[in-house]
Amino acid sequence: MPGIEYLLEALTPFNIMLALGGVIAGTIIGSLPGLTATMAVAVLVPITFSMPPASALILMGAIYTGAIYGGAYAAILLNTPGTPSAIATTFDGFPMAKRGDGDLAVTLACLASVAGGLVGAAFLLGLAPPLAKVALAFGPVEYFWLAVFGLTLISALSEGNLLKGLIGACFGLLLSSIGIAEISADVRFTFGSQVLLGGIETVSALIGLYCVPVLIDLVATPDRHLKVTHQPKGFRLIEALAISWKYKFNLVRSSVIGTLVGILPGAGGSIAGLVAYSEARRVSKRSEHFGTGEPEGVQATESANNATVGGGFIPTLVLGIPGTPPDAVILGALLIQGVRTGPNLFTEEGSIVYTFIYGLFLATILMLPVGLVIGRYAYKIIITVPKAMLVPTVAFMTMIGTFSIRNSVSDVIIMITLGVIGWILNRAGYSPSPIVLGLILGRIAEQGFVQAWTIGAATDELAAMFFGRPISLAIIAFIGLSLFYPLIRSRWTGRRRKVNAD
Amino acid sequence: MQTDHTENVVERDFGGMVTAAVFILVAVVALWDTTNMVDADSFVFPRAVAIAMIIFCMLLIAWGLIRPIPGDGEASAPGASTTRRVSLVAAMLGSTALMPWLGFLISGFAAFVSIMLIAMYDEWTPFRKLVYPLVCAAFVVGFYFLFAELLLVPLPIGGLFE
Numbered sequence: 001m002p003g004i005e006y007l008l009e010a011l012t013p014f015n016i017m018l019a020l021g022g023v024i025a026g027t028i029i030g031s032l033p034g035l036t037a038t039m040a041v042a043v044l045v046p047i048t049f050s051m052p053p054a055s056a057l058i059l060m061g062a063i064y065t066g067a068i069y070g071g072a073y074a075a076i077l078l079n080t081p082g083t084p085s086a087i088a089t090t091f092d093g094f095p096m097a098k099r100g101d102g103d104l105a106v107t108l109a110c111l112a113s114v115a116g117g118l119v120g121a122a123f124l125l126g127l128a129p130p131l132a133k134v135a136l137a138f139g140p141v142e143y144f145w146l147a148v149f150g151l152t153l154i155s156a157l158s159e160g161n162l163l164k165g166l167i168g169a170c171f172g173l174l175l176s177s178i179g180i181a182e183i184s185a186d187v188r189f190t191f192g193s194q195v196l197l198g199g200i201e202t203v204s205a206l207i208g209l210y211c212v213p214v215l216i217d218l219v220a221t222p223d224r225h226l227k228v229t230h231q232p233k234g235f236r237l238i239e240a241l242a243i244s245w246k247y248k249f250n251l252v253r254s255s256v257i258g259t260l261v262g263i264l265p266g267a268g269g270s271i272a273g274l275v276a277y278s279e280a281r282r283v284s285k286r287s288e289h290f291g292t293g294e295p296e297g298v299q300a301t302e303s304a305n306n307a308t309v310g311g312g313f314i315p316t317l318v319l320g321i322p323g324t325p326p327d328a329v330i331l332g333a334l335l336i337q338g339v340r341t342g343p344n345l346f347t348e349e350g351s352i353v354y355t356f357i358y359g360l361f362l363a364t365i366l367m368l369p370v371g372l373v374i375g376r377y378a379y380k381i382i383i384t385v386p387k388a389m390l391v392p393t394v395a396f397m398t399m400i401g402t403f404s405i406r407n408s409v410s411d412v413i414i415m416i417t418l419g420v421i422g423w424i425l426n427r428a429g430y431s432p433s434p435i436v437l438g439l440i441l442g443r444i445a446e447q448g449f450v451q452a453w454t455i456g457a458a459t460d461e462l463a464a465m466f467f468g469r470p471i472s473l474a475i476i477a478f479i480g481l482s483l484f485y486p487l488i489r490s491r492w493t494g495r496r497r498k499v500n501a502d
Numbered sequence: 503m504q505t506d507h508t509e510n511v512v513e514r515d516f517g518g519m520v521t522a523a524v525f526i527l528v529a530v531v532a533l534w535d536t537t538n539m540v541d542a543d544s545f546v547f548p549r550a551v552a553i554a555m556i557i558f559c560m561l562l563i564a565w566g567l568i569r570p571i572p573g574d575g576e577a578s579a580p581g582a583s584t585t586r587r588v589s590l591v592a593a594m595l596g597s598t599a600l601m602p603w604l605g606f607l608i609s610g611f612a613a614f615v616s617i618m619l620i621a622m623y624d625e626w627t628p629f630r631k632l633v634y635p636l637v638c639a640a641f642v643v644g645f646y647f648l649f650a651e652l653l654l655v656p657l658p659i660g661g662l663f664e
Contacts, residue, residue, distance in 0.1 A: 035653075043653050161574055163562045164518060167525055170555035174532055177548040186544035189535055212594075219590045220582035222623035388634065391621035392614045393641060395594055399613065400645055403606070404655040412598045420591055428517035429574040446547040454543070 006351060010058065010358035018051075018059040019363040023370050026066025031378065033080045033207050033401045037067035037269075038325040045333045053337045054352045058359030060333060064326045065117050065309045065363055068269055069371055072109040072302055077102055077226070077382045078394060080211035084203055085269025085305035087436060088277040090210055092290065092297030097226050099293055103379045107240040108295055109302040110371035112251060115244070116303030117364035119255035120262065120310025124317075125357045129346065132318035135263050140455070141465055144448030145475040146264075147441040150271060152482040153278045154434045165434040168425070172438020173445075175200050182443065183450045195410040204402045204415040205439055209432040211398050212419020219391050226383055235372045243295050250280050250296050251303050258304030262311025268324045269305035270440055276304030282482055310360065317341050317353060513572035522559040529555040589620045605660025606650075611642045 009015075022044075029040040040063050048056035071083030076093035089109065096105040123131060154165045178189045179199030190196040218225055244251060254276035261272035280300035281290040290297050312323030320341040322328035334341060339352060346353055382390070402415045422432045456465030466472065529552040536545040536552070597613035604612070615638055624630070649655040 039653075161518075163558055163565070164574075166558045167522065167555060167562065170551050170558065171525060171528070173551045174528070174548060174555070177532075177551070181541075181544045184541035184543040186539050186541055188539065188544060188548060189532060191535070216587050216590060217579070217582070219586045219617075219621045220584070221579045223579065386624065388618050388622040388624065388630075389637060391590075392617035392638070395590070395617050396610060396614050396642065396645065399594065399598060400606070400610065400649055400657075403657070404649055404653065407656055409598060409601050409658065412601075413595065416591065416594050416598065425521065427575045427578075428521040429515065429576075430518075430521060442551075449547065450543045 006354035007358045009054070009351065009355045010362055015055055015058050015355075015359055016362065018055055019062045019359055020366050020370070022059045022062025023066040023363050023367050024374075026063035026068075027070035027367070027370060027374055029063075030067030030070025031073040031082045031374075032070075033074050033078070033082055033211060033398055035067075035401055035404065036083045036203060036325075037064050037071075037085070038329060039404070040064070040067040041326045042329045045329060048333055049336060053334065053339050054355035054359065056333065056337060057330070057352070057356035058363065060330045061309065061313070061356065061360045062363035062366075064330070065113075065306060065360070065367060066370070067326075068305050068309060069110065069113040069117075069302070069367055070374075071305075072113070072298075073106065073375060073378045076105045076109065076298070077378060078211060079214045080394075080398070081206055083269070084206060084440070085273055085308070086301070087206065087270050087433075087440070088273040088301040089298055091277065091301075091433065092292070092294045095291070095293035096295070096298065100226070101293065102226055102382070103376065104236045104240060104243075105295070105298055106375035106379055107235045107237055107372060108243060108298050110368060110375055111240055111244045112254075112299040112302035113306040113371065114364055114368045115251050116255040116258055116306035117309055117367065118361065119252070119303070120259045120307035121357060121360045121364060122310070123259045123307075124310040124313050124360070125354075128314045128318050129343065131260075131263055131314050132343075134260065135265055135315040135319060135321060135323070137471060138264050139469070140448040140451035141469060142448075142471050142475065143264075143444055144452055144466075145472050145479070146271070146275075147445035147448060149475055149479050149482065150274045150278070150441045151437060151445070152479055153274055153437060161429060164430050168430050168432075168434035169438040172435040172440075173442040174438075175205070175435070176439045176442025177446070182447055183454075195414075198406065198408075200414060200418075200439065201402075201405055201408075201411050202440055203405055204411045205418050206436060207398050207402055208415035208418035209422040209436055211394065212416060213423035213426055213432070215391055215395055215398075216419070216423050218387065222387070224383070225387065225390060235376055237372070244299065247296050247299055250284070250299055253283075254280060254300040254303040255307040258307025259311035261304070262308030262323050263314050265315055265321050265323055268312075269308045271444075272304040272308045272311075273301040274437070274440075276300040278482055306364075313360075317345055318343055514570045515566050515573040517573045517575050519563050519566045522562045526556055526559045529553075529559070586620050590617060593617050593620060601658050601660075603661045605663055606657035607642065607646050608660065610646065611639070614638050614642050 025044065026040050029035045030037060041060055044063055048059055067083060068085050071081055071086035072089050074080045074082035075086040075089035076097050079090050079094040081087045081090055093105045096102065151169060154169045178196055180197060181188055257276045257279060258272040261275055277297055277300050280296050281287050284296050286294060308324055312327045315321045315323045316327040316331050322331050331341065339349065398415065399412050402412045403409065405411060452465050456462035532548060532552040536549045539545040593613055593616040597609045601609045618634060618638060646657065650657045
């Protein structure tokens with residue numbers, strides 16, 4: 001275990017101030033729809049150039065961790081994921097807020113984010129070099145199966161009608177194909193429009209599909225946005241702690257999943273959240289309540305997405321391969337600082353790396369008071385602001401947030417159009433979540449499939465390519481479990497009941 | 503004598519079936535577009551997805567016709583205003599369309615004010631008449647400053663002012 005001198009180095013007043021400031025800035029930026037953790041880190045990177053490398057890393061890590069957590073506010077209170085990592089938070093967070101438990105959901109999300117962040121940082125501290133090998137073991141076919149595993153969530157998100165969920169997912173997959181194909185560079189489904197050449201931007205689509213239907217319904221009646229069953233008193237921390245303790249295994253499992261997914265280059269918090277949610281639902285005794293405001297769902301997603309922060313740093317620091325998009329920005333900043341990442345970094349530049357890791361622990365712990373306070377005010381604002389102010393504020397934020405992603409007016413038009421389509425589909429019983437799932441996982445699935453197919457065909461080992469690799473087989477087993485476990489469990493429960501009755 | 507007709511009414515998920523028919527059309531257009539692609543890497547995936555989508559849609563329609571089940575779509579709240587809904591979408595789309603000419607500041611302000619009027623259900627008291635426009639202006643200018651100056655997002659200035 002690295003020495004205490006690095007811990008003391010991380011605890012200088014300057015580093016504490018940076019960690020606190022970074023968490024606050026990250027949380028606020030992350031809570032605004034359209035502003036992602038990558039953008040939060042990228043915008044604030046220039047500030048770090050004049051700092052010592054360890055302090056710079058602490059600031060960037062704090063911004064990153066804060067931004068990932070901040071995405072939960074908009075997901076819970078507005079049904080709009082502030083960052084893509086918070087997509088699965090909307091599944092249960094918003095129903096909780098609608099029934100009057102928004103404050104509890106925000107506090108639960110904060111506790112889960114802190115727990116996930118600490119687990120991720122602990123893996124980074126203790127197991128970084130061996131775990132970095134996992135990143136290298138993942139080839140295109142493993143990414144393909146991982147995306148398929150994510151798609152099995154459709155059965156959970158279809159709200160009773162699996163066919164509609166599958167149709168929605170196909171629609172999302174087709175949307176993900178629009179633009180220039182990544183492998184062959186063919187132009188697909190643009191119908192001559194230059195606007196569509198760049199494809200459908202995922203975050204814009206998320207904002208449109210989740211937030212615009214809420215605005216359309218919000219404006220139609222004078223009713224309040226969220227039901228208020230009690231006057232907001234405190235943080236409901238004791239209640240949230242009790243729930244967190246009750247579902248502690250879910251918290252640990254989701255955090256470990258988040259860390260492992262974070263290690264995979266390019267996978268990121270959204271995939272981590274979806275996989276953790278899927279697993280939490282599969283294992284839970286209350287799986288039928290998922291999607292209707294189940295605290296375990298919020299807990300799983302939020303712990304997993306914050307665990308990707310520590311997990312993502314593992315390949316970034318050990319191999320120089322960024323685990324998540326914000327890690328790529330941080331890697332660039334480190335190179336400017338003259339820090340050479342690689343397997344020897346932990347031995348040759350231990351003072352930088354270990355000071356940073358302790359700084360990450362510090363920032364994650366500071367996220368608890370910061371997150372609770374900001375969350376409480378966010379909740380109070382949402383329930384007290386008059387509708388005539390709330391609707392234009394949220395609408396304006398969706399427009400400016402969407403524009404800022406690619407500086408494109410067309411993206412704003414696409415976002416609003418998708419929102420209207422999402423609203424119409426909602427009326428016909430099609431949930432937006434399978435569409436979003438298809439949109440996000442489509443690119444990963446297609447790229448992985450085509451690359452694996454090409455390699456398999458070239459080596460004349462197509463079947464072995466898809467079904468002969470140990471990690472692939474493990475993921476395929478999880479896919480089977482995810483699809484058939486509810487059936488197996490209900491049969492097993494039925495048989496036990498019959499035996500007991502006899 | 504009154505007759506209860508409700509027992510004879512067969513509820514079907516017409517919304518779901520009509521939407522599935524539209525999705526079939528979307529998939530057919532996608533399939534047609536893939537015929538222009540020359541590289542198998544480009545068309546294999548979308549073609550497979552489009553075919554799967556057509557099959558799922560046909561199953562849904564067939565299922566809806568054979569076993570009538572009521573629609574599971576989100577019901578509209580009683581007394582919900584369609585005019586306000588359409589106005590909201592029109593305000594958002596209109597202000598966005600005008601953005602390249604009027605710039606983000608003016609079109610954003612126009613969007614904010616119009617949506618505020620659309621979402622207004624309370625009485626316009628003198629306090630609200632004074633405070634709401636001020637809050638509106640402060641919010642738009644504040645966010646414009648945050649994005650344009652601090653986050654360095656190149657928000658459109660507007661063709662009319664260049």
